[in-house]
Amino acid sequence: METTTKRTVTYRADGLTMTGHLALPAGTGLRPAVLIGPEGMGLSDVECRRADALAELGYVALAFDLHGGRYLADPEEMLARCLPLLADPDRMRDIGRAALDVVRAEPRTDPDRIAVVGYGTGGAVGLELGRDGAGLRAIGTVNALTTGRPGEAARIRCPVWAGVGSEDPIMPPAQREAFTAEMRAAGVDWRLTVYGGALHAFHHPTVDHPTVPGVGYHARHARRAWRDVLDLLAECLPLPEAVPEAVPEDPGA
Template sequence: ARCMPLLADPDRMRDIGCAALDVLRAEPRADPDRIAAVGYGTGGAIALELGRHGVDLRAIGTVNALTTGRPGEAARIRCPVWAGVGSEDPIMPPAQRDAFTAEMQAAGVDWRLVVYGGALHAFHHPPVDHAVVPGVGHHPLHAQRAWRDVVGLLAECLPVTD
């Protein structure tokens, strides 16, 4: 109930993402030239909106958030985008995956999409002791794989230097 209105408001997501970046950039140990945005679910949608907003990022990673933006705004993304989603995710179904990949392709973005076979929405999240939204389910193997893929994206785009 809290996420859906936010996901429908790209400007609000951008405001939240930019506020988080302001906090990060104020950290003396942060290197403002080596920032990536990675998020799961709504956080991934915010990461994508930062890119569509033209924020200077080295990479964008999103798990379970294949949101599409306003026409033409993906052309502002100037870094690689990695996205991961479960094949059985009813919240991010094949039509949503197709719309996301079409948007990235049309904008000339360096993008990758990994579809994890048999995984539902929020497959990365460990089981909880209360009812969850239908279509949500933990998949421990794919959760580990997605994390390794995110780490690989960061290693590629933010290599460790001495």
């Protein structure tokens, strides 16, 4: 019985040597691909397990790096790197384009059928790829309602789904309103799901998260957000075979 394949890939972006996790489905034919962007701390087992699960379903999946192979568990160190990054769309696009180049170069990837699913800073990278006009089939974000430079959202040529916790102090109602106003003004096909009672990074298990105000894991909504991600992919990147009706549980949980 054929099985999925996993391997580490290295590539350059943002002046760093990035280390990503590539998961390939069984078989030999071309498959749609998904980039998975991590929260601000960086690539962890959570995103790698999600990439593996997508490969099991039949997608090529690359969980990409943000910090040159480092996981920034210390909140102050993470903010010191991420805040300037989030304020610089060109740097985020460089990180996203480099990951996109890696997955497009994979022989199993159908280069015309690629989506991005990002969490936190990784979601902001995905949105900037869209604003840069990258040929994506879908953009999904959780905890990343970042807005871009005026007018550039009009370059987004695919559906955008965003998820956020209702109690997220980092993405408060004013940020939701700014994001939705940008999407509406640009004529983007967008959706926003608000998960009642959830904090920032509600999808990410507590064991891997620094304890900071406004951050907290919510198991029920983590499962729901994963199902919403799979629904987005099923709509925009349908697989040659039907995905089982019994949707896999969130492997990152």
